[in-house]
Amino acid sequence: MAHTHSARKRVRQTAKRHERNKVVTTHYRNRIKECRAAIAAGDPKVSAEKFARASQAIHGAVAKGVLHENTANRYISRLARAVNAVHAAKPSTAA
Numbered sequence: 001m002a003h004t005h006s007a008r009k010r011v012r013q014t015a016k017r018h019e020r021n022k023v024v025t026t027h028y029r030n031r032i033k034e035c036r037a038a039i040a041a042g043d044p045k046v047s048a049e050k051f052a053r054a055s056q057a058i059h060g061a062v063a064k065g066v067l068h069e070n071t072a073n074r075y076i077s078r079l080a081r082a083v084n085a086v087h088a089a090k091p092s093t094a095a
Contacts, residue, residue: 024066031057035079044087051083 002008031054038047055076061067 021064021066024061024064028054028057028061028067032075032079036082039079039082039086042086042090044083044090047083047086051079054079 002011031050035047035050035054038050041047058067058072058075062069062072
């Protein structure tokens with residue numbers, strides 16, 4: 001256990017940040033899971049919608065300092081490739 005005042009404060013701050021970061025992490029991970037489920041279902045419209053939400057959540061995690069920008073870009077790039085593959089496989093009939 002920490003003995004000095006500053007070390008005790010550090011423990012408190014770390015615990016507070018950990019709880020805050022856990023909420024953000026859970027949020028973006030759930031959005032990624034939803035997007036992957038939509039991709040697996042093969043519906044282009046739903047997968048594009050879920051991708052937009054996942055991308056927004058990932059960028060939010062970067063803004064809050066939970067994710068590194070390069071990591072976020074890698075996640076988004078991989079999801080985008082998968083969504084584009086669904087679009088290429090099943091083109092939507094808008095007409």
